[in-house]
Amino acid sequence: MSETGFAFSAEQNQFRDMVSGFFAARSPMGRVRELIGLGLPLDRDTWQALARELGAQGIHVPERAGGSGFGAVELGIVMEEMGRHLYPGPFLSSAVMTTSALLAAGGDAAEGALVALSSGDRVGALLIDTLDDPALLGTGLSVSDTGRLEGTAPLVPGAANADLWLAIARDQPSGRLGLFQLNDAPACQPLGSLDLTRPLSRVVCAGLSCVRLAHIDTATCERLWDEWNVALAHELVGAAEALLAGTIEYLKVRVQFGRVIGSFQALKHRCADVLMEVELAKALAREAARTIAAGLPARGAAAMAKSQAADAAMHAARAAIQLRGGLGFTWENDTHLWFRRIKSGEMLFGSPAQQREWLVAHLEATA
Amino acid sequence: MTEADDSARERAIRAELGAWLDAEWSVDRPLREWRETLVAAGWAAPAWPKAWHGRDFSHAETMVVSRLFRERGVVGAASTGPRSLAAETLLAHGSDSLKQRYLRPLLTGEHSWCQLFSEPGSGSDLAGLTTRAERDGSRYVINGQKVWNTSAHHADFGILVARTDWDLPKHQGISYFVIDMRQPGVEVRPLRQMNGHASFNEVFMTDAIVHEEDRVGAEGEGWRIAQTTLSFERSGFGRDRAADALATRTGRIYAEYAEEVRIAMEPYRWYPQRAGRPDLLLSLARANGRINDPVVRQEIARALTLAEGARLATSQAEARRRSGSSDVIPGGSIGKLAASVIARQCSVAHTLIAGSHSLLAGDDANAQGLVAEILLSVPAISIAGGTDEIQRNIISERVLGLPKEPRFDTGSFRDIPRNPGRA
Numbered sequence: 167m168s169e170t171g172f173a174f175s176a177e178q179n180q181f182r183d184m185v186s187g188f189f190a191a192r193s194p195m196g197r198v199r200e201l202i203g204l205g206l207p208l209d210r211d212t213w214q215a216l217a218r219e220l221g222a223q224g225i226h227v228p229e230r231a232g233g234s235g236f237g238a239v240e241l242g243i244v245m246e247e248m249g250r251h252l253y254p255g256p257f258l259s260s261a262v263m264t265t266s267a268l269l270a271a272g273g274d275a276a277e278g279a280l281v282a283l284s285s286g287d288r289v290g291a292l293l294i295d296t297l298d299d300p301a302l303l304g305t306g307l308s309v310s311d312t313g314r315l316e317g318t319a320p321l322v323p324g325a326a327n328a329d330l331w332l333a334i335a336r337d338q339p340s341g342r343l344g345l346f347q348l349n350d351a352p353a354c355q356p357l358g359s360l361d362l363t364r365p366l367s368r369v370v371c372a373g374l375s376c377v378r379l380a381h382i383d384t385a386t387c388e389r390l391w392d393e394w395n396v397a398l399a400h401e402l403v404g405a406a407e408a409l410l411a412g413t414i415e416y417l418k419v420r421v422q423f424g425r426v427i428g429s430f431q432a433l434k435h436r437c438a439d440v441l442m443e444v445e446l447a448k449a450l451a452r453e454a455a456r457t458i459a460a461g462l463p464a465r466g467a468a469a470m471a472k473s474q475a476a477d478a479a480m481h482a483a484r485a486a487i488q489l490r491g492g493l494g495f496t497w498e499n500d501t502h503l504w505f506r507r508i509k510s511g512e513m514l515f516g517s518p519a520q521q522r523e524w525l526v527a528h529l530e531a532t533a
Numbered sequence: 534m535t536e537a538d539d540s541a542r543e544r545a546i547r548a549e550l551g552a553w554l555d556a557e558w559s560v561d562r563p564l565r566e567w568r569e570t571l572v573a574a575g576w577a578a579p580a581w582p583k584a585w586h587g588r589d590f591s592h593a594e595t596m597v598v599s600r601l602f603r604e605r606g607v608v609g610a611a612s613t614g615p616r617s618l619a620a621e622t623l624l625a626h627g628s629d630s631l632k633q634r635y636l637r638p639l640l641t642g643e644h645s646w647c648q649l650f651s652e653p654g655s656g657s658d659l660a661g662l663t664t665r666a667e668r669d670g671s672r673y674v675i676n677g678q679k680v681w682n683t684s685a686h687h688a689d690f691g692i693l694v695a696r697t698d699w700d701l702p703k704h705q706g707i708s709y710f711v712i713d714m715r716q717p718g719v720e721v722r723p724l725r726q727m728n729g730h731a732s733f734n735e736v737f738m739t740d741a742i743v744h745e746e747d748r749v750g751a752e753g754e755g756w757r758i759a760q761t762t763l764s765f766e767r768s769g770f771g772r773d774r775a776a777d778a779l780a781t782r783t784g785r786i787y788a789e790y791a792e793e794v795r796i797a798m799e800p801y802r803w804y805p806q807r808a809g810r811p812d813l814l815l816s817l818a819r820a821n822g823r824i825n826d827p828v829v830r831q832e833i834a835r836a837l838t839l840a841e842g843a844r845l846a847t848s849q850a851e852a853r854r855r856s857g858s859s860d861v862i863p864g865g866s867i868g869k870l871a872a873s874v875i876a877r878q879c880s881v882a883h884t885l886i887a888g889s890h891s892l893l894a895g896d897d898a899n900a901q902g903l904v905a906e907i908l909l910s911v912p913a914i915s916i917a918g919g920t921d922e923i924q925r926n927i928i929s930e931r932v933l934g935l936p937k938e939p940r941f942d943t944g945s946f947r948d949i950p951r952n953p954g955r956a
Contacts, residue, residue: 171850171852171853410933414934426936429937431922434935442867442874442928446871470837470838474838522834523830523831525834529837
């Protein structure tokens with residue numbers, strides 16, 4: 167917890183404008199809808215342009231590993247704008263989950279994969295036992311003494327687009343957790359998913375050949391969770407702001423009872439509440455990103471950022487539907503696409519209630 | 534200014550003020566006499582204009598002075614909330630005669646002040662006020678009632694808004710006055726709140742007299758001038774809490790100062806409890822073991838998260854302002870709304886932690902009755918200084934750009950619907 171406030175530099179603000187402009191031009195809502203209709207194939211042109219023009223996939227990767235050499239703050243900027251524009255590419259799974267696992271593993275072996283992911287040439291996916299609680303890692307997936315990955319990753323984001331595979335699994339010979347890279351693609355079973363822009367797959371591994379990149383400990387796994395949650399908190403903030411802005415525009419033009427409905431206090435007060443909640447979430451997300459970028463312990467900061475961002479964004483999403491009346495409940499209106507994305511952001515890597523439990527556990531452990 | 538200029542200027546101020554303090558400052562001086570010296574030398578309110586006891590100092594320069602005062606344990610000008618509101622308004626809108634008569638004794642602490650704005654019939658809608666100021670030659674005769682007047686029971690003067698014209702639209706018929714509180718037509722009665730404290734007063738004015746030269750600005754300009762007072766009030770007019778610590782030191786001047794602070798701060802004793810005391814949640818839950826209850830943990834986490842979010846939102850907005858960003862949401866109303874939500878959440882968590890012991894109050898209760906005081910004080914935070922509902926109007930209209938509700942209070946004030954029984 168810092169005493170002095172934090173403000174983005176001119177360069178960071180400029181970067182945000184570039185990211186936002188990129189998604190507005192390359193991934194407008196019409197295109198998002200089109201890709202969803204096609205079953206969300208990877209738009210490789212946009213994915214590679216995102217890497218080439220903005221260095222987004224490797225924004226938090228050191229330059230020697232093909233990245234831009236920035237950190238969690240800049241990654242947060244990308245995620246926030248991605249949530250604002252509902253970009254449907256496999257960024258969370260590849261650039262956040264897989265890439266940060268590789269960064270945590272470190273070493274030369276990870277470097278090749280980092281270069282391939284940062285350049286946008288490859289799309290990564292991470293096989294893990296759970297999307298809920300890092301304490302459950304290694305309870306199912308395991309690697310035999312002959313280097314074969316066994317077990318099922320029940321819920322894997324971004325698997326359908328992936329061509330570079332990592333797994334966190336228990337190394338049977340040593341009993342320790344390790345990060346492994348698969349030599350071959352596993353069999354993916356796409357699952358019906360609530361979030362149409364971030365679908366899940368089930369991946370069954372029956373003796374897949376893999377190599378161990380590193381052993382990782384429990385603290386590292388928790389740190390990964392913190393980083394992912396802080397990235398998601400930014401996405402949730404961006405999505406919430408987009409929904410609030412769209413709702414405000416609607417309230418300014420819709421007329422009932424002879425008045426623009428945005429003049430009714432019952433409606434505008436709800437918008438004010440959403441704005442206040444989102445402002446707190448934004449402040450917590452930015453502080454958490456700064457904490458991670460500084461290499462400081464971030465358990466409490468991440469838990470606060472994620473729980474507040476998820477609660478605020480869900481409130482924004484419920485309000486966006488409610489204040490549009492029947493229109494907000496239609497398939498044609500885009501609001502449900504954000505609602506779905508926000509719901510997945512809320513539940514990935516620990517629900518708000520789970521975050522709050524982690525916060526108090528952390529405060530008790532460090533008291 | 535460059536950083537080098539800044540530090541050179543800081544050294545110059547410290548040198549000049551340091552030398553002056555060496556010659557003048559002593560803990561054995563009587564408080565009032567010390568303050569006279571301080572004001573005469575222009576160190577009491579260095580941000581004020583040179584013509585009115587100040588030095589035209591910037592915010593940064595003023596901070597240098599406060600820092601040196603703090604380092605040397607120097608007692609500064611009298612600076613309670615209502616005093617500051619009166620001073621800022623008089624500086625901005627007062628005639629030379631008003632400034633001449635009131636500013637110096639305000640700084641020395643010779644006069645204490647109160648604010649006479651809210652009325653029983655006009656709270657959120659301050660401009661609907663019905664206190665009358667009727668001209669009688671070179672003076673005004675005041676009749677009406679004010680409420681929520683902190684410090685009125687010991688105030689020498691009040692800043693008063695009253696209606697001078699009932700035919701004009703509501704905002705245009707209001708005038709702004711300084712009223713002498715020590716006169717037969719002014720009666721001050723304490724107002725007891727639901728938490729048992731009596732921090733405010735009601736002020737009844739019956740044919741009270743204000744002289745023409747005590748009107749601030751022209752007739753009918755009262756609403757515009759009141760905006761200066763209110764915007765200063767909303768900006769927090771941060772009382773220098775660090776200076777309160779001086780009250781605990783030994784020495785003649787500190788003893789007199791302690792008495793001044795005691796009287797001035799008495800109404801504010803319960804204000805920390807009004808904000809919900811998030812700082813006490815973990816320690817109280819640990820003390821009785823409720824920290825192990827998963828439901829209690831959830832509610833504590835909610836409160837701490839909101840409180841930390843609000844703290845960070847304020848400090849980040851301040852940092853953006855300092856860095857010259859235009860991307861700063863006017864934060865006052867958002868922060869005030871957040872404070873209400875935080876306080877209510879703390880109230881929920883404190884109740885859960887205390888369990889059935891939350892039914893006890895005063896000395897019989899745990900934590901010296903603090904929990905009971907929190908529960909009974911939190912309802913004030915979403916009302917005082919503009920209700921949550923008014924803050925939501927401000928946020929949705931000024932920040933989000935949504936249209937106002939239709940109005941029913943245009944045209945002559947005489948014809949506007951008013952509360953029953955209010956002239």
